[in-house]
Amino acid sequence: MPFNIYAVLVSTLVTLLVGFVWYNPKVFGTIWMNETGMTEEKAKQSNMLKVFGLTIFYSFMLSFILSSMVIHQIGAIGMIGGPDFIETAKPSYAAFMADYGDAFRTYKHGALHGFFFGVFIALPTTAINSLFEQKSWKYILVTSGYWIVSMTIMGAIICGWK
Structure with a gap:
């Protein structure tokens, strides 16, 4: 099964861990506070x-939706109607999963898609709100x-994490 709830739960804690480092006064905390x-x-x-x-x-919400962006096999499961329909799926689904079941399931590939998600979703969202709130480019960055x-x-x- 391509979806790993434990990976989603662990990745949920990333924002706290990165935040403790990122917003430390010795890193970017002082800039952010100013x-x-x-x-x-x-x-x-x-x-x-x-x-x-x-x-x-x-x-958790971010981690949950991010899984559909970084694990391509979730799209194949979606095409057959979801996990409940795996047993009744056409043989082409089983053949596809046999050929590509673990394709692109690496930390490196997930990091690439996570990076793109950050650059193309988080950056523009933050920048748009910040521009209307008249925040500085330092804040946006x-x-x-x-x-x-x-x-x-x-x-x-x-x-x-498979």
Whole structure:
């Protein structure tokens, strides 16, 4: 089966792990705080249970949909109607999966698609919102860079872990 729920669950945690490094004051945290107007005092006022809980929830949503972008075999399963129809699928499905069942199921290939997902989805989305919010290009690059790195790693985990 091409879908691995454990890979999706583990990749869900990537946004937190990358965020701890990316937004560290020694990396890009100071730039991000300056560009957003965030202060240490303001950050301490956040409901961290809510922030981290929703971060995990939304990261799961991203990981879940990213699996369909990085694992090509999910498209073949979709073409027959889903996993419930594997047993009744035409012989061409079984032949296709026999020939291509693990094709492009590598960490490297998943990282490539995750990178593309970050560049072509996260970057434009962040940039459009930021332009209307009159955020700086520093903010756009720091935030988009975080998503590009996160999605690259998420894609690698999801695609490579069979």
